[in-house]
Amino acid sequence: MDSGIECTLSKFADDTKLCGVVDMLEGRDAIQRDRDRLERWACANRMKFSKAKCKVLHVGRRNPKHRL
Secondary structure: OOOOOOOEEEEEOEEEEEOOOOOOHHHHHHHHHHHHHHHHHHHOOOOOHHHHOOOOOOOOOOOOOOOO
């Protein structure tokens, strides 16, 4: 599952968390590549990630959803 992952991958009993910094397009692309890689791994191993449990956390002042 970890093979080739560029970002931070945390695994728990029944959860997987993919974390990365997106301050440039390269960061966004790295997270997308890792997400695609995890999806291919899940399909090859006949497993599924729960899309209903998927969340995106935005942190930072340049985030349009950030409140002062």
